[in-house]
Amino acid sequence: MLLFLWWIAGYIILVSGGTNPPLYALDQPNVARCLDYCHLKNLRFLLCVDADGQLSHNPYKDCNRGFCKAEDFELEYETDEGKEKRINRVEKTRVGQKANLRDLCLNERGISIRRRCQIRNGNRVWQSLDHVTCRSAPELSSSINLLAVKSPPDMISQLSNLLTQTQEKLAAADVFSISEIFDSLVKKPERNAAVVGDLMKICQKVMSTDNETLRVSADANATNALLSNFEDYLDELSPTILKLNTTIFANSTEFTFHPLFDMGVIVLKTSELRVFFIDPEVRNVSGIVNFSGGNMSHFEMLHLSDNEEDIRAMKNLESAVFIPEKLWTQLKRKGASYLVFKVYTRDSLFVETEEEIKRRPTSNVISITIPGLNDTKLPGKLPFFLRNAKANETQFEGGCGYWNYETWLSDGISTSGGGSLEASSHPVILCHADHLTQFTFLLGVSKMQAGLDTNEDDHSLDVITNVGLTLSLLGLLMIFITAAVFKSFRTLASTKILLNLCAALGLQLLFFLILSQSHLLEQLEQSESERCTLVGAVMQYLLLVVFSWMFIIGFLQYQRYVRVIGVNHPRHYILMSAVAAWTLPLIPTLLVVFLEPGSYRPNNSSMDYPILCYPSGYGLSLGVILPIGLITVANAILVGYISWSVYTALFKRDLIFKQLGLFVLLFFLLGITWIFGLCTYFDFGRIFAYLFCLTATLQGFVLFLYFIVFNKENQRAWLGLCCNSSKKRNQQTIQMPTDSILQGLSHSSTNSTSI
Incomplete structure (x- = not known):
């Protein structure tokens, strides 16, 4: 007062x-x-x-009047040899703003340090950096920073070429420098449509950066600044781009330009970003729909007269948005003339900095802008559609949300089903918004909301899987060591088939165990499509090889236990089996590689999940699930038939345990455990995920127990070797465990050694 x-x-x-x-x-x-x-x-x-x-x-x-003059000054840098002084420089900068240093200076988190122009004691002075010790930056970071400092007229083209040619991963300082370059571009009065392709490629590179780097960048507001400037620049160019000559854009592996002038539509695409410029007055096109299934170019146009329920019923719909005719009429009265839709297949640029995230995007992110419309409040409801990636996980509460450049909110948006469990159980979510921004479908991940600690749940599955894989690899290694040590064992026809199965299984488990380590997965950039395709194709091929051998073994088991009499194998049946098992899986694998290469790339990776290149959509359904499903069902029928045949033909009370042992062996040997995996894939319940991880990962270990540990001949062979025994009985033919089981089950004097 x-x-x-x-x-x-x-x-x-x-x-x-x-x-x-x-x-x-x-x-x-x-x-x-x-x-x-x-x-x-x-x-x-x-x-x-x-x-x-x-x-x-x-x-x-x-306070914001005047400038600080350009200045050269000394800074201390840490190097491998120790600390050294370097001459640095800041350019002329307005009071109250920060200037980039010519020689990049990084703090302990990898964020670039800048120098503020301020007023102290009546003078315009530079902020003191006397107590700052800089970390040196890599060459890529220094080059990007130099572009941000100098801001040459062709800085966007230079930046795009720099990022396209390098194989280095972006650091947090790079994302910050890129956001500064975008900010300089937006501040220029002119708008150049020729740089749009480069802007798209740059954004794609940033989106492919690992989550931890983007999170550090978000702490400096770099991701928000980059996103806002990118969208603003494209929105202001909509009238120009819709009237462009097609030769202004050059298609490349990173960027594609689709001119649909007869429909009043221009489409710009990268692997994870699409931008649609639409003039509804040309052909009444007022929206777009994107489809899943691995084909990144699959999209269609929607019109003013389309119906919401018809759109929602479209097969494989991934995301869609359109302006109804009534709403468009009202918008035109308010000055609207064009539509701009941006579809982000990853939420990489929408980074929350809070430690506890309440809800997480599970769909594409659709950004909707209407250039010329000053009021972002709409006169009616705008419908948009999003794929619910976890439709059957009804323990999570889902709803549509929008990005406010800090977190995801839901005010002003309605979700079909009231935004409750009914909404999250439908595969396609219908949302209505009364304002314009970036929208997505969110699922609650709070432990209080879910009633389930999913982090601990996933951690438990990871532990079970890694322990099982390690035991299996050790078991397979012991099988190979046994075959290498004992000639009589490795020369058996049954052993040769077993070793082929173990080789395929060992390669698959080892490959998966290496890739399952998150720090290795993060090295696979989503922009590296060829490497991602290669990794996914190898994983698919090895899995199919394992199932091919299990099918062959299942057929041989049927001949052995059911047909028994009159079975004559071809002379080179092992070689024929090997050729079939190692080459036939190439057919579905190569079909997916050449017909659906995009299916190896994940559609939407959230912050907490590492990238895993593996088939999705039709590539997963037809190239993986269908063949292993057919083989698993066939082998399950064979196991049931063999078990029933042995039980009815040789039923004796004292042979019950041996019959049970035969069933357990065939259950693991023929991969019947993958029934649990198929049940997990079709979301039949969380319990099947635990059963699958407990059983499928132990396949190699179970084979080791049956073929090495529980086999008496193998026991004697190893004991004789360890005790330096020279008795000839240790050199005799080693029978497979199925032989010893069969001898106890059958009164026949025939002693077959085939699997």
Whole structure:
């Protein structure tokens, strides 16, 4: 109150003086006794006393006036050899803003340090960096920073070429420098449509950066700044782009331009970003629909007269948005003329910095803007459609949300089913919004909401899987060692088939165990499509090889236990089996590689999940699930038939345990455990995920137990070797465990050694 009265008194004195009050002089340091300039700029009502003791206006209005001159200065850098002093430089910068350093200086988190131009004691001065020790930056980071500092006219083209040619991963400092370059571009008065392709490629590179780097960048607001400037620049170019000559864009492996002038549509695409420019007045096109299934180019146009339910019923719909005719009529009255839709297949640029994230995007992110419309509040409801990636996981509450450049919110948006469990159980979510921004479908991940600690749940599955894989690999290794040590064992026809299965299984488990380590998965950039395709194809091929051998063994088991009499194998049946098992899986694998290469790339990776290149969509359904499903069902029928045949033909009470042992062996040997995997894939329940991880990963270990540990001949062979025994019985033919089981089950004197 006293402060307010003092301000009134001062104002009266100034007015009664009959002269204009003196303006605050920036070069008079004595006035700083009143106010340390911009430090107290929120107290705008304060009056100051100048050097002559006269009342002066508050200097707040001058806080952003003027510039700091360009300056060379010394900074201390850490190097491998120790610390050294380097000459650095800042260019002329407006008061209140920060300048990029010419020689990039990184803090302990990898964020670039900048220098602020400020006012102290009446002077425009640079912020002191005397107590700062810089970390040196890699060559790529230094090059990007230099572009941000110099801002040459062709900086976007240079940046695009730099990112396209390099194989280095982006660091947090790089994302920040790129956001600064985008900011410089937006501040320029002219708009150049020729740089749009480069902007798309740059954004794609940033989107492919690992989640931890983007999170660090988000702490400096780099991702938000980049996203906002990118969208603003494209929105302002919509009238220009819709009238462009097609030769202005050059298609490449990273960027594709689709001109549909007859429909009033221009489409710009990268692997994870699509931008649609639409003029509804040409052919009444007012929306787009994107389809899943691995084909990244599969999209269609929607029209003003389309129906919401018809759109929602479209097969393989991934995301869609359109403006109904009534709403478009109302928007035109408000100045709307064009539509711009941006579809992000990953939520990489939408980074929350909070430690606990309440809800997470599970679909594409659709950004909707209407250039020329000043009011973002819509006169009616705008419908959009999003794929629910976890439609059957009804323990999570889902709903549509929008990005406010800090977190995901849902006010002003309605979700079909009321935004409750009914909504999250439908594969396609229908949302309605009354404003414009970026939209997506969200699922709650709070432990209180879900009633299930999914992090601990997934961790338990990871532990079970890794332990099982390790035991299996050790078991397979012991089988190979046994075959290498004992010639009589490895020369058996049954052993040769077993070793082929173990080789395929060992390669598959080892490959998966290496890739399952998150720090290795993060090295696979989503922009590296060829490497991602190679990894996914190898994983698919090895899995199919394992199932091919299990099918062959299942057929041989059927001949052995059911047909028994009159079975004559071809002379080179092992070689024929090997050729079939190692080459036939190439057919579905190569079909997916050449026909659906995009299916190896994940559609939407959230922050907490590492990238895993593996078939999806039709590639997964037809190239993986269908063949292993058919083989698993066939082998399950064979196991049931063999078990029933042995039980009915040779039923004796004292042979029950041996019959049970035969069943367990065939259950693992023929991969019947994958029934649990198929049940997990079709979301039949979480319990099947645990059963699958407990059984399928132990296949190699179970084979080791049956073929090495529980086989008496193998036991004697190893004991004889360890005890340096020279008895000939250790050199005799080693029978397979199925032989010993069969001898106890059958009264036949025939002793077959085939699997």
